[in-house]
Amino acid sequence: xxxxxxxxxxxxxxxxxxxxxxxxxxxxxxxxxxxxxxxxxxxxxxxxxxxxxxxxxxxxxxxxxxxxxxxxxxxxxxxxxxxxxxxxxxxxxxxxxxxxxxxxxxxxxxxxxxxxxxxxxxxxxxxxxxxxxxxxxxxxxxxxxxxxxxxxxxxxxxxxxxxxxxxxxxxxxxxxxxxxxxxxxxxxxxxxxxxxxxxxxxxxxxxxxxxxxxxxxxxxxxxxxxxxxxxxxxxxxxxxxxxxxxxxxxxxxxxxxxxxxxxxxxxxxxxxxxxxxxxxxxxxxxxxxxxxxxxxxxxxxxxxxxxxxxxxxxxxxxxxxxxxxxxxxxxxxxxxxxxxxxxxxxxxx
Numbered sequence: 001x002x003x004x005x006x007x008x009x010x011x012x013x014x015x016x017x018x019x020x021x022x023x024x025x026x027x028x029x030x031x032x033x034x035x036x037x038x039x040x041x042x043x044x045x046x047x048x049x050x051x052x053x054x055x056x057x058x059x060x061x062x063x064x065x066x067x068x069x070x071x072x073x074x075x076x077x078x079x080x081x082x083x084x085x086x087x088x089x090x091x092x093x094x095x096x097x098x099x100x101x102x103x104x105x106x107x108x109x110x111x112x113x114x115x116x117x118x119x120x121x122x123x124x125x126x127x128x129x130x131x132x133x134x135x136x137x138x139x140x141x142x143x144x145x146x147x148x149x150x151x152x153x154x155x156x157x158x159x160x161x162x163x164x165x166x167x168x169x170x171x172x173x174x175x176x177x178x179x180x181x182x183x184x185x186x187x188x189x190x191x192x193x194x195x196x197x198x199x200x201x202x203x204x205x206x207x208x209x210x211x212x213x214x215x216x217x218x219x220x221x222x223x224x225x226x227x228x229x230x231x232x233x234x235x236x237x238x239x240x241x242x243x244x245x246x247x248x249x250x251x252x253x254x255x256x257x258x259x260x261x262x263x264x265x266x267x268x269x270x271x272x273x274x275x276x277x278x279x280x281x282x283x284x285x286x287x288x289x290x291x292x293x294x295x296x297x298x299x300x301x302x303x304x305x306x307x308x309x310x311x312x313x314x315x316x317x318x319x320x321x322x323x324x325x326x327x328x329x330x331x332x333x334x335x336x337x338x339x340x341x342x343x344x345x346x347x348x349x
Contacts, residue, residue, distance in 0.1 A: 024089050026051075
């Protein structure tokens with residue numbers, strides 16, 4: 001076989017293998033609670049407690065759950081802003097895998113970006129937009145002269161519907177939607193592979209939210225990005241994710257395709273979330289599920305974490321934590337289904 005043909009076969013083989021971009025292995029993130037004069041540790045907030053996840057290139061996940069479910073902590077851990085208490089997050093970059101909790105080469109670190117919920121607090125109010133946006137470019141050494149940087153950033157601003165001259169204004173001169181577009185420019189200016197989005201539209205007016213979400217979809221296609229989209233809104237999750245992850249008290253309790261999860265949610269907590277969404281009609285949502293208050297992440301119930309709010313709770317729910325198991329194509333952590341299918345790993349192919 002000719003060398004060119006061999007190279008082509010190798011390239012095809014690599015595509016077919018479709019290796020995971022992100023591997024989250026038994027991730028635990030605990031925050032100590034300290035009290036007293038000597039700040040002694042008296043307990044832990046278990047923000048993320050044993051999460052396993054595999055994400056492939058261009059496989060977009062939307063993570064949903066109530067406040068305190070651990071979705072933002074999971075996102076920040078993937079980016080490397082929060083160090084795991086246990087477990088690890090491996091990121092495939094080129095031919096190597098990197099632990100996101102370790103010190104990384106600058107090109108690896110900047111290839112994973114995050115867009116935050118509040119665009120105003122993520123922009124320095126004392127700096128002009130160009131001074132905020134140019135710093136990572138100068139660190140990376142993408143462009144040398146100020147003119148090259150201004151031209152590059154100006155082009156990106158135009159891509160998100162803003163004017164080039166906005167580079168020389170301050171953050172307070174923009175609306176919330178404009179500031180979020182600037183945050184998008186900052187993220188894509190590094191030519192990342194992965195972008196974690198922490199409720200990027202929740203702080204915006206309803207009229208602006210759809211514009212920003214549509215823009216994010218266009219940006220994803222143009223730059224071949226992989227999104228991890230964090231939201232409390234299942235309608236937004238359906239629009240932005242190819243898979244929806246439902247989290248509760250630091251655990252993943254259900255994963256499925258958006259249409260399947262909304263049409264037929266299995267976990268009682270997923271049914272609860274859907275019952276609060278007026279625009280989503282699902283005949284499979286159990287009306288008797290009460291919203292109630294979630295338990296404290298400091299004192300998590302034994303066994304199934306949702307059992308104190310679940311109308312279907314059984315004796316086993318207080319004793320044993322349900323595994324994340326395959327049930328009719330959905331991955332669900334519930335004893336109502338765990339005995340029907342044997343436990344499998346979270347590998348969404």
